Amino acid sequence: MSQEDSRGVLEAAHSGGRASDTIVDRLQHQILSGELPDKSPLPSERDLMERFSASRTVIREAVATLASRGLLDAKPRFRPIVRKPGYDTALASVGSIVELLLEQKGGVGSLFQSRVFVERGLVRDAAVSAGKSDIANLKDALQRNQDAIEDSNVFYATDVAFHAVLYQIPRNPIFPTLHNAYATWLAPHWSRMLRSPERNRVNYASHETIYMAILERDPDAAEEALVDHLNTAWEHVRQTFGDVG
Amino acid sequence: MSQEDSRGVLEAAHSGGRASDTIVDRLQHQILSGELPDKSPLPSERDLMERFSASRTVIREAVATLASRGLLDAKPRFRPIVRKPGYDTALASVGSIVELLLEQKGGVGSLFQSRVFVERGLVRDAAVSAGKSDIANLKDALQRNQDAIEDSNVFYATDVAFHAVLYQIPRNPIFPTLHNAYATWLAPHWSRMLRSPERNRVNYASHETIYMAILERDPDAAEEALVDHLNTAWEHVRQTFGDVG
DNA sequence: GAATTCCTCTTGGTCGGACCAAACTTTTCG
DNA sequence: CGAAAAGTTTGGTCCGACCAAGAGGAATTC
Numbered sequence: 001m002s003q004e005d006s007r008g009v010l011e012a013a014h015s016g017g018r019a020s021d022t023i024v025d026r027l028q029h030q031i032l033s034g035e036l037p038d039k040s041p042l043p044s045e046r047d048l049m050e051r052f053s054a055s056r057t058v059i060r061e062a063v064a065t066l067a068s069r070g071l072l073d074a075k076p077r078f079r080p081i082v083r084k085p086g087y088d089t090a091l092a093s094v095g096s097i098v099e100l101l102l103e104q105k106g107g108v109g110s111l112f113q114s115r116v117f118v119e120r121g122l123v124r125d126a127a128v129s130a131g132k133s134d135i136a137n138l139k140d141a142l143q144r145n146q147d148a149i150e151d152s153n154v155f156y157a158t159d160v161a162f163h164a165v166l167y168q169i170p171r172n173p174i175f176p177t178l179h180n181a182y183a184t185w186l187a188p189h190w191s192r193m194l195r196s197p198e199r200n201r202v203n204y205a206s207h208e209t210i211y212m213a214i215l216e217r218d219p220d221a222a223e224e225a226l227v228d229h230l231n232t233a234w235e236h237v238r239q240t241f242g243d244v245g
Numbered sequence: 246m247s248q249e250d251s252r253g254v255l256e257a258a259h260s261g262g263r264a265s266d267t268i269v270d271r272l273q274h275q276i277l278s279g280e281l282p283d284k285s286p287l288p289s290e291r292d293l294m295e296r297f298s299a300s301r302t303v304i305r306e307a308v309a310t311l312a313s314r315g316l317l318d319a320k321p322r323f324r325p326i327v328r329k330p331g332y333d334t335a336l337a338s339v340g341s342i343v344e345l346l347l348e349q350k351g352g353v354g355s356l357f358q359s360r361v362f363v364e365r366g367l368v369r370d371a372a373v374s375a376g377k378s379d380i381a382n383l384k385d386a387l388q389r390n391q392d393a394i395e396d397s398n399v400f401y402a403t404d405v406a407f408h409a410v411l412y413q414i415p416r417n418p419i420f421p422t423l424h425n426a427y428a429t430w431l432a433p434h435w436s437r438m439l440r441s442p443e444r445n446r447v448n449y450a451s452h453e454t455i456y457m458a459i460l461e462r463d464p465d466a467a468e469e470a471l472v473d474h475l476n477t478a479w480e481h482v483r484q485t486f487g488d489v490g
Numbered sequence: 491g492a493a494t495t496c497c498t499c500t501t502g503g504t505c506g507g508a509c510c511a512a513a514c515t516t517t518t519c520g
Numbered sequence: 521c522g523a524a525a526a527g528t529t530t531g532g533t534c535c536g537a538c539c540a541a542g543a544g545g546a547a548t549t550c
Contacts, residue, residue, distance in 0.1 A: 018321055019504070032345070044530060055505045057302075060531090061309065068313035069341050076263055077512055077531060090342040096314050097335040100277070114419045121366040174359045264533070289501060300534045305502090322502060322541060495548070505538080514529070520522095 023052050023062040031071050031082055041079040042072065069093060087177035091184075098185055108189055115182045116230050122166040122175075123210060123226045124219040130169055135215065137165045142211050145204055152195035155203075162207050193237050203233065268297050268307040276316050276327055286324035287317065314338060332422035336429070343430055353434055360427045361475045367411040367420075368467040372459045375414055380460065382410045387456050390449055397440035400448075407452050438482045448478065 030036045043051070048059045067074035070089035074080040083089065101107050126134065141162040148154035160183055167179035206229035213222035275281045288296070293304045312319040315334035319325040328334065346352045371379065386407040393399035405428055412424035451474035458467035 046530075057504060057506090061503095064306065064309055065313070068310070071342075079513095079530080085342055085345050087346060090339045090346065093342055094335050094339050097316075097330055097338055100273075100330050101332060101335065110417050110419050113415070113417050117366055117370075117415065117417075118363075121362055125362075170358070170362065172355050172358050172362075174355050291501075301502095302533060302535090306532095324501085324542095491550105493548105493550085495546100497546075498544090500541105500543075502541085503539085506536095508533100508535080510531105510533085512529105512531085514527105516525100516527070518523100518525070520524090 018061070019054060020058045020061040020065060023054060023058060024065050026052070027062060027066055028071060031084065036082045038082055038084040040082050042082060087173050088180060091177055091181050102185060108186070111185060112234055115186070116227060118178065119163065119166060119226055119230065120223045122169065123214065123222040126166060126169050127214045127217055127219040127222040130214055134169045137168065138211050138214065141165045142207055145207055149200045149204055150197055152197070152200060155200045156195065159203060189237055193240050199236070203229070263306070264299060265303045265306040265310060268299060268303060269310050271297070272307060272311055273316060276329065281327045283327055283329045285327050287327060332418050333425060336422055336426050347430060353431070356430060357479055360431070361472060363423065364408065364411060364471055364475065365468050367414065368455060368459065368471045369464040371411060371414050372462055372464040372467040375459055379414045382413065383456050383459065386410045387452055390452055394445045394449055395442050397442070397445060400445045401440065404448060434482055438485050444481070448474070
């Protein structure tokens, strides 16, 4: 706990740190302040060399760091694009590690279990305090879900969308991001599940049950329906390929 | 000698990727497989150059990438240390972005709100399904909490520990990590809050109420007590410095 | 003999220059 | 005017070099 490197806004790297840290800080500040507009390309490396009077090595290292933080969108042979950080940025930056964790035994199961936990809370809250617009959104999503029963691909999309509505209800930007995370990391496994209009019909019915319970302001019923819905789906995923823990 | 020449490395560059990606993959594999033991230092860069027959530039880039993924613990002038990924690794790797997000208006509030959401679910579940050992752990933590009322610093630690027990109950490694995240990211704000034996007494009483509700298998009471507890604390934090949105 | 100081070798951080191929611009030409 | 060709910029990679800080061992001291 003795690593109290005070993050001084000014020179922090003089005493043994990396030179790139200074540039990272400065660039980061320029990005956050809008001096480097969002979605605009970063100046060329040779250009940055002059601005910061540093070698290309250091510049490239700084750029790489910023990219790993998600403040730059750096595709191989292209100019890095400035990207102001949002909650999704954080999500993207953990992606690579999470993928590793998911490969380990029980990884996907733990993630899914946490999703059930979250959505249980979401539907309970929805049942208690969903506003008119929330309910309208749910109804909308439910309708689209029903209309897509015959087309499994579209159904999958509307299924995700229905659940997404639940994450919007708390009006907390963290939740939609969370949903995004689940959708992203669970999709590879989820999509292997066999799909058919029959199964879609069952899932739609579950959605409807959840919706009705929310309408009726019955948290317990909503939670139960949600748990039932997700666990059933999970069972199908497990059956499709059994070793997910 | 190197029997591979430059075949392996250059191959990947053909498809537009970076040469370092190949090395990142190989090193990552060696780390995950245990070929490079956990907590052992990485070979020197010059050494790696030969093993992968790549330039130091590429090696360094690969190391930096792995470090950003949390698979290596790379302090400035020291040899990078191999670190097998766990859930906490993922947490660490988002740290820098999250810190930025928290600085933005409403950031801390959103995070705290999500914590309340999570812990509400946790105490509900605890009330419904906590096992004997869980309850024993809670009781233990509660006792330590009480014993520390006179010492605000210790009290803070035992306070965190009490909540941590809640995150252990689901037996899902994601939750303790989550708790860690909250503790880490909220602490800077939390710790500014005025502390005193009187406040500690109030907080202890809240913990006790929560514990009792769990004992009595009353999810609603547990949730209510938890919400009350956290919101009160939050109010104190906001009063201490009003600009957290 | 153990601790300390000093010296040397190693190693990570940085630099500058160079080359290539892909991306971007400008010019040329049908 | 639009497409093809020529020219320029730029990111990716490699090389060789230098410096200062870390690591290890030798010499020195108590």
